[in-house]
Amino acid sequence: MTQSMDRRTFxxxxxxxxxxxxxxxxxxxxxxxxxxxxxxxFIAVDDLNDWVGCLGGHPQTKxxxxxxxxxxxxLFTSAHCAAPACNPSRIALMSGIKPSxxxxxxxEQDWHKNSKLNDCVRLQQHxxxxxxxAIASGKIYHGGCxxxxxxxxxWPDGIKDKPNDPLPPRKNxxxxxxxxxxxGPLENEASEMGDYQVASWVMEQLQKEYDKPLFLGCxxxxxxxxxxxxxxxxxxxxxxxxxxxxxxENDLDDVPAAGVRMAGPNGDHKAVIDHDQWRQxxxxxxxxxxxxxxxxxxxxxxxxKRTDQDNWIIVLWSDHGWHxxxxxxxxxxxxxxEATHNVMLWVAPGVTRPxxxxxxxxxxxxxxxxxxxxxxxxxxxQLEGVSLLPQLKDVTVKREFPSLTTHxxxxxxxRGKEWRYIRYQDGGEELYDREKxxxxxxxxxxxxxxxxxxxxxxxxxxxxxxxxxxxLKRG
Numbered sequence: 001m002t003q004s005m006d007r008r009t010f011x012x013x014x015x016x017x018x019x020x021x022x023x024x025x026x027x028x029x030x031x032x033x034x035x036x037x038x039x040x041x042f043i044a045v046d047d048l049n050d051w052v053g054c055l056g057g058h059p060q061t062k063x064x065x066x067x068x069x070x071x072x073x074x075l076f077t078s079a080h081c082a083a084p085a086c087n088p089s090r091i092a093l094m095s096g097i098k099p100s101x102x103x104x105x106x107x108e109q110d111w112h113k114n115s116k117l118n119d120c121v122r123l124q125q126h127x128x129x130x131x132x133x134a135i136a137s138g139k140i141y142h143g144g145c146x147x148x149x150x151x152x153x154x155w156p157d158g159i160k161d162k163p164n165d166p167l168p169p170r171k172n173x174x175x176x177x178x179x180x181x182x183x184g185p186l187e188n189e190a191s192e193m194g195d196y197q198v199a200s201w202v203m204e205q206l207q208k209e210y211d212k213p214l215f216l217g218c219x220x221x222x223x224x225x226x227x228x229x230x231x232x233x234x235x236x237x238x239x240x241x242x243x244x245x246x247x248x249e250n251d252l253d254d255v256p257a258a259g260v261r262m263a264g265p266n267g268d269h270k271a272v273i274d275h276d277q278w279r280q281x282x283x284x285x286x287x288x289x290x291x292x293x294x295x296x297x298x299x300x301x302x303x304x305k306r307t308d309q310d311n312w313i314i315v316l317w318s319d320h321g322w323h324x325x326x327x328x329x330x331x332x333x334x335x336x337x338e339a340t341h342n343v344m345l346w347v348a349p350g351v352t353r354p355x356x357x358x359x360x361x362x363x364x365x366x367x368x369x370x371x372x373x374x375x376x377x378x379x380x381x382q383l384e385g386v387s388l389l390p391q392l393k394d395v396t397v398k399r400e401f402p403s404l405t406t407h408x409x410x411x412x413x414x415r416g417k418e419w420r421y422i423r424y425q426d427g428g429e430e431l432y433d434r435e436k437x438x439x440x441x442x443x444x445x446x447x448x449x450x451x452x453x454x455x456x457x458x459x460x461x462x463x464x465x466x467x468x469x470x471x472l473k474r475g
Contacts, residue, residue, distance in 0.1 A: 036213070036311060037131070037132070037213035037375060037376070038213065038311050038312065038313050038348075038349075038374065038375055039213050039214045039215075039216070039308075039311055039312045039313070040127070040132075040213075040214070040215045040216065040312070040313050040314075040315070040371060040375065041216050041218065041299075041303060041312055041313070041314045041315075042136070042140075042215065042216065042217045042218065042315055043217075043218045043219075043220070043296070043299070043314065043315070043316040043317070044090075044138070044139060044140055044217070044218070044219040044220065044316075044317060044318070044319065045220045045223075045292060045296075045316065045317070045318040045319075045343065046086065046139055046219070046220060046221050046222065046223070046224040046318070046319060047086075047223050047224040047225070047318070047319070047320070047322050047332065048223055048289065048292070048318035048321075048322070048342065048343055049318070049321035049322040049323075049338060049341060049342070050321065050341050050342075050343070051285070051286070051289060052066050052067065052289070052343060053066070053067040054066065054067045054070040054071070054075055055075075055077060055343065058243070058245075058282075058286065059243060060237060060241075060242070060243055060286060061286055061289060061290070062236060062237075062286070062289075062290045062293065063289060063290070063293045064293065064297070065293045065294065065296045065297030065300060066293050066296055066316070066343075066345075068297075068300075069296070069300055069314065069316065069345065069347065070345045071354060071355050072314075072347045072352075072354055073314070073345060073346050073347035073348065073352035073353075073354065073356065073392075074345065074346045074347075074352045074353075074356045074357070074358055074391065074392050074395060075344075075345045075356070075357050075358070076344040076345065076346075076357075076358050076360075076362050076388075076391075077357055077358065077359050078341070078359055078360065078361045078362065078403070078415065078417070079317070079341070079342050079343065079344035079361075079362050079363070079364070079403075080340045080341060080342065080361060080362070080363055080364070080403040080405055080415050081319060081320040081321070081340055081342050081363070081364050081405055082098060082099055082363060082364055082365050082404070082405060082406065083099045083105060083320070083405065083406055083407060084320045084321070084332040084333055084334060084335065084339040084340055084405060084407050085106060085107045085320065085332055085333060085407070086107060086142045086143075086224075086319055086320070087104075087106070087107040087108075087109065087111070087142035087143075087145055088104050088105055088106060088107070088109070088406075089319040089320050089364060090140070090141050090142050090319055091104055091111045091117055091141065091142070091145070092104070092364065092365050093123070093317070093319075093364045093365060093367055093368065094122045094123045094124070094140070094141065094147070094368070095111075095117050095120050095122055095123075095368075095382065096120075096123070096365055096368035096369065096380065096382055096383035096384055096385050097116060097117065097120065097365070097382055097383075097384055098365060098384050098404065098406070098462070099406040099466075100404075100406050100412070100462035100464075100465045100466060101116065101384060101462075101466055102114055102116045102117050102466060102469075103116075103409075103466035103467050103468055103469045104117060104469055105406065105407065105408050105409060105468055105469070106408065106468070106471070107142065108471040109468075109469040109470070109471055110144075110145055110469075111145055111469075112145065113469065113470070114469050116382075116466075120380070120382045121380045121382070122147060122150055123367075123368050123371070124136070124140075124147070124150050124151055124215055124217065125147075125150045126368075126372070126377065126380055127215040127371075127375075127377070128150075128151075128152065128215075130375075130377045130378070131212060131213065132212060132213050132214065132215045133152050133210055133212040133213070133214050133215070134150070134151050134152050134215040134217075135151060135152055135153040135154065135155075135205060135214070135215070135216060135217070136151055136153075136154050136155075136216065136217025136218070136219065137154065137155040137156070137198045137201045137202055137217070137218065137219065138161065138162050138194075138195070138198035138202075138217070138218055138219030138220060138221065139161035139162055139219035139220070139221050139224075140161075140217045140219045141161070142161070143161050144159070146158065146159050146160075146161060151217075155198075155201045161219065161221065162194040162195070162198060162219070162221045163194040163197045163198065164194060165192075165193055165194045165221075165228065166186055166188045166192050166193070166228075167186075167228065168184060168186055168228060171226075174275065174277045174280060174281070175275050175277070176271045176272070176275055176277065178268070178271060180225045180226045181225055181226070181268065181330075181331075182225070182226040182227070182228075183225075183226060183227035183228070183280060183281055183283075183284030183285075184227070184228065184234075184280075184284065185228075185229070185230065185231040185233075185234040185287075186228050186229060186230050186231065187230075187231060188230055189230065190230055190232075190291070190294070193229065193230070193291070194221055195220050195221055195222055195291070195292060195295045196295055198218065198219065198220065198221075198295070199218070199220075199295040199296075199298045199299050200298075202216065202218045202299050202302070203298060203299060203302040206299070206302040206303055206305075206306060207302065207305075213375075218299055220292045220295060220296065222288040222289070222291055222292040223285055223288035223289045223292060223322075224288075225331075227281075227284030227285055227287065227288045229284075229287050229288050229291040230291070233287040233288070233290050233291045234283060234284070234287045236287070236290060237283045237286045237287055237290075239279055239280065239283055242279040242282050242283050242286075243282075244278055244279065244282060244325070245282075245324055245325050245326050246439070247325055247326055247327075247328065248439070248441050251327055251328060251441055252265060252327065252328055254442070254443040255327075255430060255443060256424060256426075256428025256429065256430065257426075257428065258411070258424035258425065258426055258428045259334075259335070259422065259424065259428065259430060262329070262333060262334045262335070262407070262411075263327050263328055263329040263334060264329065265328035265329070267330075268329070268330035268331065269325060269328045269329060269330055272325070272330065278324075278325060281324060282324060285322070285324060296316075310349045310350075311349065312347075312349070313346070313347070313348045313349075313371070313374055313375070314345075314346065314347040314348075315344075315345070315346050315367060315370075315371065316343065316344070316345050317342065317343060317344045317345075317364060317367060318342040318343040318344075319342065319364070320332045320339060320340065320342050321337070321338050321339045321340055321341040321342055322338065322339070323336075323338045323339055324338075326338045326439070327440075333407065334407065335405060335407055335411065335412070335413035335422045336413075336420075336422075336440055337415075337420065337438075337440055339405075339407075340403075340405040340413055340415060342364065344362065344364070344367075346370075346388070346392055348374055348392055351374065351389070351392050351393060352392050352393075356395045357395060358391045358395035359395075359417065360391060360395075360397075360398060360399040360417070361399065361402055361403040361415045361416055361417060362388060362391070362399065362403060363385060363403045363404065363405075365383075365384060365385035366385040366386055366387065366388050367385070367388075368383055368385055369383045369385050369386065369387040370385075370387045370388040370389060370392070372387075373387045373389050374389065374392075386399075401460055402414040402415055402416035402419075402421075402457065402460055403415045403416075404460070404461075404462070406462075408425070408468070409425060409465060409467070409468045410423075410424070410425035410465045411423075411424050411425055412461055412462065414457050414460050414461070415434075416434075416457070417434070418433065418434055418435055419431060419432065419433065419434060419453060419457060420432045420434055420440060421445075421453075421454060421457035421458070423458070423461060429445040429446070429454065430443045430445050431443065431444040431445040431450055431453065431454055431457075432444065
């Protein structure tokens with residue numbers, strides 16, 4: 001204080017200084033008191049059905065890392081896809097919009113040409129808008145229908161869904177001559193595989209610190225076809241010990257014509273049987289699952305090394321199921337359990353508890369609203385899913401509506417706890433008692449005493465179905 005400053009001036013000035021210090025300290029204190037937004041590890045797996053240890057879909061599967069992750073939180077034992085195909089399933093999840101609302105039903109359609117999907121706020125964009133850094137690698141969207149402008153960073157180039165995998169010296173290892181419907185071992189190292197490189201990139205990101213909360217996507221391509229993985233993974237499933245799925249030879253006799261067309265028993269299934277490739281196919285699928293599981297284990301190990309791992313929400317999902325001969329059908333593209341049933345698990349510190357299993361039927365489009373609620377974000381208006389937060393807190397909380405899966409215009413499946421109901425565009429119907437008939441072998445539609453069940457389930461069908469979008473034009 002100079003000699004020219006009188007006592008009154010000093011008091012006023014000191015008051016301003018004190019006030020400024022108080023305000024700055026209060027702001028700093030308030031900022032410190034604000035809860036830190038949780039980070040999100042968003043893990044997608046392609047074409048993975050329930051052949052994982054924690055779901056018990058196949059007795060020989062080897063998924064120790066996925067099983068260990070599931071044991072950390074809540075495993076949904078009856079999770080189902082919005083559509084049994086990669087492209088419509090993934091954009092339904094990332095937009096929160098049902099296929100029957102958008103008209104996006106098939107792999108061959110480009111959601112960028114669909115105003116309902118292209119103009120909506122997609123999941124990772126919403127997190128970016130709310131202050132997150134959104135980065136990813138691998139298959140999150142479907143192939144050429146990625147969302148390159150929606151991410152802050154996407155490795156390797158924002159468009160491809162994975163780095164290139166090595167190929168065998170010749171394709172058509174199984175002799176079927178059906179393009180990528182092929183399987184067999186590679187004489188390559190695991191480190192040469194695309195999923196290994198995706199996992200390595202994600203691990204690198206987990207070793208960094210960011211000035212924003214992180215939305216980190218990790219998309220594994222396996223066990224998508226072709227089932228080419230290194231020899232060592234095939235060796236862990238000796239061919240002469242392979243257990244085949246249990247099937248019923250006349251399973252399609254009571255299925256409507258539209259369902260038989262979806263199954264296509266004279267296509268893939270006949271080719272597999274005629275070429276004596278069923279055991280080799282199961283071996284290839286199990287080997288591919290096991291390879292993916294090892295890459296998942298590497299990513300989770302990297303997360304567990306972080307000092308802030310308790311501020312990370314983990315959601316792992318597969319985009320749909322997969323048939324390996326059940327219903328005399330192969331691949332997805334159908335409305336039975338093997339095609340609609342997928343893997344979904346959550347670890348949300350402070351919300352979920354370890355070793356919890358929820359048996360309520362849920363859907364992949366429920367992921368978007370659940371993440372929004374867990375992270376305390378505003379909810380976009382387009383979301384048609386229902387948050388799973390009640391079930392994450394208490395796995396016994398009921399869901400009073402079935403899970404809807406759609407494959408093509410006006411072809412729908414509704415999966416409740418007790419029943420599966422299917423209705424095709426031409427009016428054909430199927431009804432299965434899931435408790436008595438878990439293999440869905442006996443169609444009860446039209447039989448006496450089940451009219452009330454079908455009437456109730458019909459009430460959950462979409463009120464209207466958007467016209468199908470035109471197919472993707474390829475140059």
